[in-house]
Amino acid sequence: xxxxxxxxxxxxxxxxxALERLRAGAPRVHCITNNVAQNFTANVLLAVGCxxxxxxxxxEIGGFVAxxxxxxxxxxxxxxxxxxxxxxxxxxxxxxxxxxxxxxxFIDRSVPRAAFARGLLGSQPAAVRLxxxxxxxxxxxxxxxEFARSHGTVVAVSGETDLVADGAxxxxxxxGHSLMARVTAMGCAGSALVAACRAVEPDALLAxxxxxxMLGVAGECAAEKAQGPGSxxxxxxxxxxxxDAATLRARAKVN
Amino acid sequence: xxxxxxxxxxxxxxxxxALERLRAGAPRVHCITNNVAQNFTANVLLAVGCxxxxxxxxxEIGGFVAxxxxxxxxxxxxxxxxxxxxxxxxxxxxxxxxxxxxxxxFIDRSVPRAAFARGLLGSQPAAVRLxxxxxxxxxxxxxxxEFARSHGTVVAVSGETDLVADGAxxxxxxxGHSLMARVTAMGCAGSALVAACRAVEPDALLAxxxxxxMLGVAGECAAEKAQGPGSxxxxxxxxxxxxDAATLRARAKVN
Amino acid sequence: xxxxxxxxxxxxxxxxxALERLRAGAPRVHCITNNVAQNFTANVLLAVGCxxxxxxxxxEIGGFVAxxxxxxxxxxxxxxxxxxxxxxxxxxxxxxxxxxxxxxxFIDRSVPRAAFARGLLGSQPAAVRLxxxxxxxxxxxxxxxEFARSHGTVVAVSGETDLVADGAxxxxxxxGHSLMARVTAMGCAGSALVAACRAVEPDALLAxxxxxxMLGVAGECAAEKAQGPGSxxxxxxxxxxxxDAATLRARAKVN
Numbered sequence: 001x002x003x004x005x006x007x008x009x010x011x012x013x014x015x016x017x018a019l020e021r022l023r024a025g026a027p028r029v030h031c032i033t034n035n036v037a038q039n040f041t042a043n044v045l046l047a048v049g050c051x052x053x054x055x056x057x058x059x060e061i062g063g064f065v066a067x068x069x070x071x072x073x074x075x076x077x078x079x080x081x082x083x084x085x086x087x088x089x090x091x092x093x094x095x096x097x098x099x100x101x102x103x104x105x106f107i108d109r110s111v112p113r114a115a116f117a118r119g120l121l122g123s124q125p126a127a128v129r130l131x132x133x134x135x136x137x138x139x140x141x142x143x144x145x146e147f148a149r150s151h152g153t154v155v156a157v158s159g160e161t162d163l164v165a166d167g168a169x170x171x172x173x174x175x176g177h178s179l180m181a182r183v184t185a186m187g188c189a190g191s192a193l194v195a196a197c198r199a200v201e202p203d204a205l206l207a208x209x210x211x212x213x214m215l216g217v218a219g220e221c222a223a224e225k226a227q228g229p230g231s232x233x234x235x236x237x238x239x240x241x242x243x244d245a246a247t248l249r250a251r252a253k254v255n
Numbered sequence: 256x257x258x259x260x261x262x263x264x265x266x267x268x269x270x271x272x273a274l275e276r277l278r279a280g281a282p283r284v285h286c287i288t289n290n291v292a293q294n295f296t297a298n299v300l301l302a303v304g305c306x307x308x309x310x311x312x313x314x315e316i317g318g319f320v321a322x323x324x325x326x327x328x329x330x331x332x333x334x335x336x337x338x339x340x341x342x343x344x345x346x347x348x349x350x351x352x353x354x355x356x357x358x359x360x361f362i363d364r365s366v367p368r369a370a371f372a373r374g375l376l377g378s379q380p381a382a383v384r385l386x387x388x389x390x391x392x393x394x395x396x397x398x399x400x401e402f403a404r405s406h407g408t409v410v411a412v413s414g415e416t417d418l419v420a421d422g423a424x425x426x427x428x429x430x431g432h433s434l435m436a437r438v439t440a441m442g443c444a445g446s447a448l449v450a451a452c453r454a455v456e457p458d459a460l461l462a463x464x465x466x467x468x469m470l471g472v473a474g475e476c477a478a479e480k481a482q483g484p485g486s487x488x489x490x491x492x493x494x495x496x497x498x499d500a501a502t503l504r505a506r507a508k509v510n
Numbered sequence: 511x512x513x514x515x516x517x518x519x520x521x522x523x524x525x526x527x528a529l530e531r532l533r534a535g536a537p538r539v540h541c542i543t544n545n546v547a548q549n550f551t552a553n554v555l556l557a558v559g560c561x562x563x564x565x566x567x568x569x570e571i572g573g574f575v576a577x578x579x580x581x582x583x584x585x586x587x588x589x590x591x592x593x594x595x596x597x598x599x600x601x602x603x604x605x606x607x608x609x610x611x612x613x614x615x616f617i618d619r620s621v622p623r624a625a626f627a628r629g630l631l632g633s634q635p636a637a638v639r640l641x642x643x644x645x646x647x648x649x650x651x652x653x654x655x656e657f658a659r660s661h662g663t664v665v666a667v668s669g670e671t672d673l674v675a676d677g678a679x680x681x682x683x684x685x686g687h688s689l690m691a692r693v694t695a696m697g698c699a700g701s702a703l704v705a706a707c708r709a710v711e712p713d714a715l716l717a718x719x720x721x722x723x724m725l726g727v728a729g730e731c732a733a734e735k736a737q738g739p740g741s742x743x744x745x746x747x748x749x750x751x752x753x754d755a756a757t758l759r760a761r762a763k764v765n
Contacts, residue, residue: 034564034565035290035545035548035564036548036549036552036562036564037549038290038291039291039292039294039295039439039440039549040549042291042439042440043437043438043439043484043485043488046436046437046438046439046484047437047483047484047485052439053361053364054289054290054291054331054332055289055331055332055333055334055361055365056332056334057332057333057334057335059367060333060365060367060368063364063365063366064364064365067364076564076565077564077565077566077567078565078567078570079565079566079567079591080567081334106563106565109563109573109574109577110565110570110573110574111573112569112570113570181556182553182556182557182751183553183556184549184552184553184556184562185549185552226748227745227748227752228557228747228748228749228750228751228752229553229556229557229747229748229751230553230557230743230744230745230746230747230748230751231744231745231747231748233485233553233744233747234485234486234488234489234744235482235485235486236485237483237484237485237486237488238481238482238483238484238485238486239483240483241437241483241484241485242482242483290545293545293546294546294547294549294550294694294695297546297694297695298693298694298739298740298743301691301692301693301694301739302692302738302739302740307694308616308619309544309545309546309586309587310544310586310587310588310589310616310620311587311589312587312588312589312590314622315588315620315622315623318619318620318621319619319620322619336589488740489740489741489743489744490737490740490741491740492738492739492740492741492743493736493737493738493739493740493741494738495738496692496738496739496740497737497738
């Protein structure tokens with residue numbers, strides 16, 4: 001987006017609209033995610049109005065994905081069960097036209113996991129959310145825009161400033177708070193929010209940017225009330241539950 | 256229970272008595288439950304004085320159930336490991352005379368899970384706790400009372416008003432708060448509380464009604480202090496820990 | 511340690527120094543731990559500045575341990591996956607000179623688990639953290655000092671007063687609060703803190719004593735602000751995040 005004012009306007013509007021649609025429509029988001037993140041991810045999704053489900057069972061996951069509005073595939077604690085579940089789920093998403101989001105957790109620290117993530121890029125994720133080290137491990141020397149273009153996806157690189165790019169557009173989001181890095185599964189929950197927003201916003205770049213803006217703004221608001229990471233984790237759920245379009249617009253730092 | 260006043264009196268008394276016995280006796284409750292719910296379920300059980308255990312390992316679960324005072328079987332994230340664990344655990348419960356409670360999570364969304372749940376009804380659960388959609392998937396067109404009678408169990412259907420029925424008696428509980436639906440595993444934890452109460456209250460209908468009354472009253476008290484689902488989840492644990500018979504009697508809406 | 515004043519001084523200093531090093535160095539702690547404890551354990555480690563990882567996958571765990579600064583092996587919810595992961599991880603720890611800590615949860619309630627724990631003692635854990643019942647199941651009739659000496663390890667027995675001993679020295683820590691027993695995974699998280707402290711403190715006795723002092727002091731501070739176990743769990747994370755050497759020195763009850 002060439003005009004900062006346009007980008008801010010578009011993303012803040014998309015975030016406000018997405019929140020409204022999540023609360024009104026209660027979309028189902030099926031999550032393949034790591035053991036550590038399941039509880040917090042479910043609570044983030046519930047806080048914004050979604051219905052999360054988390055089964056990994058090969059007999060069941062195809063049916064859950066078929067009836068879901070979006071799918072998250074997070075590669076944390078990747079094991080044989082999750083590999084098998086992911087293959088079934090991604091195929092079901094393709095068969096039923098469900099958007100899915102990839103979060104390749106810690107692929108910078110595990111060669112087999114990075115290879116598995118690369119294989120999944122062929123199955124057309126709507127978005128890939130990851131941090132800088134993970135992006136470097138996945139993208140060889142491509143820029144986010146090049147990577148997004150060559151894989152036909154949206155890439156959302158989290159960091160002090162988040163960057164969201166598709167092949168043609170890019171936005172940065174400078175919201176968030178350092179306490180977000182002190183609560184486990186915060187990034188994983190961010191990826192789940194991207195999937196949730198994509199369920200109600202067909203423009204995947206806007207959906208990803210809206211999700212990261214929501215989470216970043218909620219993090220800033222929560223930090224104002226928190227004494228540390230324990231109270232912060234509760235406060236960010238409270239804030240997401242109470243978040244409104246006016247706060248998003250007033251606080252969003254989108255360029 | 257034909258007389259509302261009697262029902263209120265019986266259930267409020269049973270709930271107060273159960274709380275006292277849980278705190279004094281610290282019964283062991285073994286839980287087969289889904290990954291998402293394990294942490295919150297353990298914390299709910301600890302808050303009322305129980306000792307939870309959660310292993311699914313086939314070598315160990317029989318021994319844990321044999322020494323437990325009650326068993327919970329929750330079908331969330333049902334996988335091969337949980338199916339195997341459930342079969343061993345339910346048999347151990349029968350062999351050692353331990354009451355067990357079934358929570359057939361999401362059977363309205365999974366045909367194989369619904370079939371598995373139906374198979375378990377032959378093993379005489381003391382109670383089945385579930386929501387309306389799950390009950391409809393399990394009970395064909397039976398009413399709760401018919402279902403309870405034909406399976407020799409107690410059925411506890413959660414909703415805005417909870418209904419607890421055995422073949423002869425029925426009570427409704429109108430406690431609770433909408434934030435309870437925004438915290439993952441709240442229903443699962445409710446089923447664990449039913450198992451805990453059944454460990455100290457031999458009348459399974461009173462045990463189930465007592466558990467749902469405790470949780471509903473705690474939810475109402477917690478909502479008065481909460482700013483959203485994050486602070487609410489902490490507050491309901493605090494409230495269960497501090498709950499007393501007088502509050503239960505004053506707040507219970509049992510008919 | 512023969513002199514109480516020396517013990518207090520040594521342990522309080524070690525705890526303050528460890529906190530500083532954890533925050534400055536952000537050591538990686540790989541955890542094999544039970545499903546129930548993963549989230550809270552990760553949050554405790556993050557609160558003091560560590561980077562936790564939790565994968566159990568046999569393809570990956572060796573690589574994670576090789577790059578970690580310490581390893582925790584907690585035997586809760588011990589299943590085939592965790593047994594296999596443990597064997598790989600403990601071997602990787604030996605190959606790469608990484609210290610590891612054993613927490614043999616509930617071995618007093620499971621014969622096969624106790625046998626597995628005994629087998630692990632041959633692989634030289636830097637420390638074993640457990641409660642009195644678990645120690646009795648592991649140690650036959652040995653005292654903590656005898657057990658520590660014969661296995662070349664440090665033993666940390668938690669209870670109202672914690673005891674930490676190696677073959678030559680012993681300290682007791684009388685910090686902590688009864689609410690710690692009402693939050694699931696508090697002991698498990700304590701063992702993870704022992705591993706974290708051992709990553710930055712080569713004297714394993716001081717490391718274990720420092721970790722239990724941190725947790726006990728944090729528990730006392732948190733209890734002053736908590737209304738029950740829900741707010742307590744958040745408050746102990748907040749307190750660990752904000753803990754300083756002066757508070758440790760002022761509050762530590764070490765002998």
